[in-house]
Amino acid sequence: MSLNKKSPFLTKLLDQKILIVMAVPFVIHIILFRYVPIVGWVMSFQNFKPQNGLFDQEWVGFKQFIDLFSDPGFFLTLRNTLVMAALKLVMGTLASILVALLINETNKGLFKRSVQTISYLPHFISWVVAANLVLEFLSPTGVVNDILLFFGITETPILFMGKPELFWWIIGWSHVWKTCGFGAIIYLAAMTGIDPQLYEAADMDGAGRLMRIWHITLPGVKAVFVILLIMDIGRLMEAGFEQQFLLKNGLVQDYAEVFTIYILRYGLQMMRYSYAAAAGIFKSIVSVILLFAANRISRNMGEETLM
Secondary structure: OOHHHOOHHHHHHHHOHHHHHHHHHHHHHHHHHHHHHHHHHHHHHEEOOOOOOOOOOEEOOOHHHHHHHHOHHHHHHHHHHHHHHHHHHHHHHHHHHHHHHHHHOOOOHHHHHHHHHHHHHHHHOOHHHHHHHHHHHOOOOOHHHHHHHHOOOOOOOOOHHHOHHHHHHHHHHHHHHHHHHHHHHHHHHHHHOOOHHHHHHHHHOOOOHHHHHHHHHHHHOHHHHHHHHHHHHHOOOOOOOHHHHHHOOHHHHHHHOOHHHHHHHHHHHOOOHHHHHHHHHHHHHHHHHHHHHHHHHHHHOOOOOOO
């Protein structure tokens, strides 16, 4: 092939060689820490013993999966995972969009920057610190109970962390507090890309602020919303670990255990490595199915897709 007749692919490859070189470390990281560990999935078809080699084990077929689906705790964990993930998805997305809209509609520069900074600072706090703050606020002597008692809403302090029916909502609201400000940055970036002439035309037509938000701002961020929604649906089985692990206690155990904690408990504490591997495979397969299903539904509806 002559130099003046290069293929379009080769031309694009040479034009982007710097970006490709920069991407190499990340590709290596993905291969080493995401794809190579898949070899360990063979443990789910074995009765794995650490003293033997990975392929020098007793093969038991689908026994671990049968045991997994026969465990009542598995379905309890599945329920907790899906409910908490759905709550975090809905509440977190709506809160991020709302915060982005409020910041975008604020005209005072200093106030706008201050609110934006304050709202996303909790994102940089570790869950170890954040969980302790939540526990302190919701304790019988915490701020929340003090407010409820002061206004006469309750007569005695409420043991928030001891009520199983409140645990999912505590997870949801604490997630909103910690992540909505940082999530709003993505939507704010999308809002800055909306053509200002659309707002000027709406002003000339007599549209109010709410009308401009509904007919210009929200449609302008719809593509970003759909892409993030598809990605979040693919992560529904990742309801979290640190948040639930640090906030749970014996009183709410049946409502707090998610798949990551379930796998950790069986794999490391009970040393049932093959069983934990089977649970991990189930979680991964369901996540992939959810991702492709959400992507397919979005394509059929004529919306943006990941693939």
